[in-house]
Amino acid sequence: MGIAVEAEDLRRTYRSRTGWARARRTEVDAVRGISFSIERGELFGLLGPNGAGKTTTIKMLNTLLIPTSGRARVCGYDVVADTREVRRRIGYVFGGDRGLYDRLSGLDNLRYFAELYGVPPREQKRRIGELLDLVRLTGRERERVEGYSRGMRQRLHIARGLLHRPEVLFLDEPSIGVDPVAARELRGAVADLAAAGTTVLLTTHYMAEADELCDRIAVIADGAIQALGTPAELRARAAGRVGTREPTLEDAYVAIVQPS
Numbered sequence: 001m002g003i004a005v006e007a008e009d010l011r012r013t014y015r016s017r018t019g020w021a022r023a024r025r026t027e028v029d030a031v032r033g034i035s036f037s038i039e040r041g042e043l044f045g046l047l048g049p050n051g052a053g054k055t056t057t058i059k060m061l062n063t064l065l066i067p068t069s070g071r072a073r074v075c076g077y078d079v080v081a082d083t084r085e086v087r088r089r090i091g092y093v094f095g096g097d098r099g100l101y102d103r104l105s106g107l108d109n110l111r112y113f114a115e116l117y118g119v120p121p122r123e124q125k126r127r128i129g130e131l132l133d134l135v136r137l138t139g140r141e142r143e144r145v146e147g148y149s150r151g152m153r154q155r156l157h158i159a160r161g162l163l164h165r166p167e168v169l170f171l172d173e174p175s176i177g178v179d180p181v182a183a184r185e186l187r188g189a190v191a192d193l194a195a196a197g198t199t200v201l202l203t204t205h206y207m208a209e210a211d212e213l214c215d216r217i218a219v220i221a222d223g224a225i226q227a228l229g230t231p232a233e234l235r236a237r238a239a240g241r242v243g244t245r246e247p248t249l250e251d252a253y254v255a256i257v258q259p260s
């Protein structure tokens, strides 16, 4: 046990110039003081509307963005002071189509990234085999990625993000644009991963997915955490608002981000 991810009053303000001759300074407070911690092996969900600050939060935790203030540790290492140590222990997967080589097979993509990530040659074959099994692509690995469905690509992305055996995996909207059958396979792969001990931070807009997968969920809106708890605890917040039926996580989410 122990803590895998710890955020303490994390803030990020984007400063940019806009308008004619870029003369106007604009500031966006994307994340306004977020604190939470994720246990080792926990599958933690970050839910919230577009623009809520989910990706900004993840990018501060995975060392791609420096916090404006506050602190964060991953596997005990500070994300600003110990960037290298953090990077060795994390994987990052985001939704969409970028980042894979279409003209190569799934297997050759994984071989390429295994080289890039410094996976020892003697271990590559076995590790790639295990990951293909985990993401349910065994048997399809010699086909070119250009013929893969969206769901297959996303699962290949996850395998790529796991090649160096990260302790913590950040999954930013992995199921975006994935059809329901493929999304179910993706959920299975994520659940297996967490069951095998990897800590997962997941963002998604699919409430049923979050409800099924997550041990705990933080709902974020406007750069701040609005609610944090197990799916059951969050659902209970919507009791009485939906008549006599059992409230769903979606009911709770709407009640939290759009209080009446």
Ligand SMILES: Nc1ncnc2c1ncn2[C@@H]1O[C@H](COP(=O)(O)OP(=O)(O)O)[C@@H](O)[C@H]1O
Pocket: 014, 015, 016, 028, 029, 030, 048, 049, 050, 051, 052, 053, 054, 055, 056, 057
């Ligand atoms: N590079 C950037 N420059 C300026 N503003 C940004 C940048 N990236 C994100 N933002 C703004 O920060 C806020 C949070 O964005 P983001 O973290 O991407 O939210 P989410 O992932 O929850 O949709 C939004 O208002 C967004 O427009």
Ligand SMILES: [Mg+2]
Pocket: 054, 055, 056, 172
């Ligand atoms: Mg985002």
